[in-house]
Amino acid sequence: xxxxxxxxxxxxxxxxxxxxxxxxxxxxxxxxxxxxxxxxxxxxxxxxxxxxxxxxxxxxxxxxxxxxxxxxxxxxxxxxxxxxxxxxxxxxxxxxxxxxxxxxxxxxxxxxxxxxxxxxxx
Amino acid sequence: xxxxxxxxxxxxxxxxxxxxxxxxxxxxxxxxxxxxxxxxxxxxxxxxxxxxxxxxxxxxxxxxxxxxxxxxxxxxxxxxxxxxxxxxxxxxxxxxxxxxxxxxxxxxxxxxxxxxxxxxxxxxxxxxxxxxxxxxxxxxxxxxxxxxxxxxxxxxxxxxxxxxxxxxxxxxxxxxxxxxxxxxxxxxxxxxxxxxxxxxxxxxxxxxxxxxxxxxxxxxxxxxxxxxxxxxxxxxx
Numbered sequence: 001x002x003x004x005x006x007x008x009x010x011x012x013x014x015x016x017x018x019x020x021x022x023x024x025x026x027x028x029x030x031x032x033x034x035x036x037x038x039x040x041x042x043x044x045x046x047x048x049x050x051x052x053x054x055x056x057x058x059x060x061x062x063x064x065x066x067x068x069x070x071x072x073x074x075x076x077x078x079x080x081x082x083x084x085x086x087x088x089x090x091x092x093x094x095x096x097x098x099x100x101x102x103x104x105x106x107x108x109x110x111x112x113x114x115x116x117x118x119x120x121x122x
Numbered sequence: 123x124x125x126x127x128x129x130x131x132x133x134x135x136x137x138x139x140x141x142x143x144x145x146x147x148x149x150x151x152x153x154x155x156x157x158x159x160x161x162x163x164x165x166x167x168x169x170x171x172x173x174x175x176x177x178x179x180x181x182x183x184x185x186x187x188x189x190x191x192x193x194x195x196x197x198x199x200x201x202x203x204x205x206x207x208x209x210x211x212x213x214x215x216x217x218x219x220x221x222x223x224x225x226x227x228x229x230x231x232x233x234x235x236x237x238x239x240x241x242x243x244x245x246x247x248x249x250x251x252x253x254x255x256x257x258x259x260x261x262x263x264x265x266x267x268x269x270x271x272x273x274x275x276x277x278x279x280x281x282x283x284x285x286x287x288x289x290x291x292x293x294x295x296x297x298x299x300x301x302x303x304x305x306x307x308x309x310x311x312x313x314x315x316x317x318x319x320x321x322x323x324x325x326x327x328x329x330x331x332x333x334x335x336x337x338x339x340x341x342x343x344x345x346x347x348x349x350x351x352x353x354x355x356x357x358x359x
Contacts, residue, residue: 011196011199011200012196014199014202015195015196015199018199027348028267028344028345028348029263029264029266029267029344030195031194031195031196031198031199031259031263032198032260032263032264032341032344034195034196034198034199034202035198035199035200035201035202035205035341036202036205036341037202038199038200038202038203038206039202039203039205039206039209040202042202042203042206043206043209049203049206049207052203053203056200056203059196059197059200060197060200060201060203060204063193063194063197063200063259064144064148064161064162064258065140065141065144065145065161065165065190066190066191066193066194066197066259067162067194067258067259067262067276068140068144068162068165068166068169068187068190069140069183069184069187069188069190069191070191070194070262070272070273070275070276071162071166071272071273071276071277072166072169072170072173072180072183072184072273073180073184073271073272073273073274073276074166074170074273074274074277075170075173075174075180075183075273076180076273077271077273077274080244080247080274084241084242084247087241087242088238088242088247088251088274088278089281091234091237091238091241091251092234092251092254092278092281092282092285093281093282093285094237095230095233095234095237095251095254095255096230096254096255096282096285096286096290096312096313097285097286097289097290097293097312098229098230098233099226099229099230099255099308099311099312100286100290100293100294100308100309100311100312100313101293101294101297101308102225102226102229102308103222103223103226103304103307103308103311103312103335104294104297104299104304104305104307104308105297105299105304106222106225106226107222107301107303107304107307107308108299108300108301108304110218110222111215111218111219111222111301111303111304111307112301112303112304
């Protein structure tokens with residue numbers, strides 16, 4: 001319970017700092033500044049990784065429901081989907097494969113010898 | 123409260139309905155391990171007919187569920203933790219890794235934006251499609267900042283996720299890419315969380331590299347896209 005409160009306060013502080021930064025210098029969205037500040041504070045040791053671990057994993061595995069209000073917006077785009085649905089899917093699938101091929105070839109050439117074990121974050 | 127046109131009870135009911143449908147699908151997906159049973163997709167497919175039948179327009183649905191929307195910001199901040207975890211592991215080769223992922227981000231934004239402007243001629247849609255290779259919360263935040271259409275972004279991210287995660291590994295084998303790091307990074311940057319889940323099932327190393335790619339690519343996109351889109355836009359006006 002104490003760690004849950006710790007995580008909530010930590011995230012709130014970082015988000016508030018993100019909002020200040022966003023209104024001062026614009027650039028990135030407030031939540032992204034908040035994310036980078038959160039990472040930075042963990043790196044500096046100002047926040048304790050072990051204390052945020054559990055609550056943080058819970059937030060990430062449950063955050064999907066927060067996307068629903070934005071995604072339901074397709075309700076206003078039936079016309080667009082009727083006219084351009086195929087074009088949209090073709091663009092997405094084509095560019096996704098271009099990206100996968102490009103990163104795959106470069107990583108195979110320049111990084112495959114540096115295999116270092118990494119752990120899965122989430 | 124800012125609710126003007128809708129009463130509080132309706133608003134709570136809509137939020138609760140969204141939560142219950144989403145969590146039920148997520149629970150079934152977890153239990154049966156069915157990757158295609160995507161909770162977001164199923165929830166939307168269920169909610170849209172409900173809203174249409176009850177004559178609830180999108181503006182009032184959005185207003186009713188603003189509580190969920192407000193949670194998106196703190197949830198995005200929480201992604202700083204996996205970012206912190208991944209940074210520890212890429213120390214030895216971070217320069218090459220960031221260079222490769224950044225080139226990938228520039229390439230995918232440029233061709234997605236250009237193709238959409240050529241075929242569909244709508245800036246909001248071009249921005250949404252340019253952000254399809256990013257994890258959903260960051261994709262939505264960036265789309266809204268650039269005044270694109272975040273619902274199209276959310277769907278595009280899902281299509282990119284499924285197509286690359288299901289077909290990407292076979293395609294990479296076909297073009298003779300075999301190392302775990304190359305497979306993980308490429309599928310992670312193209313198909314983010316869905317790619318990561320599918321790779322992790324068969325090979326934890328590939329899954330780990332895909333988490334690195336998805337979080338670092340998203341941060342790089344946040345820095346690159348606000349500069350790149352204003353450069354591309356004059357080419358199509």
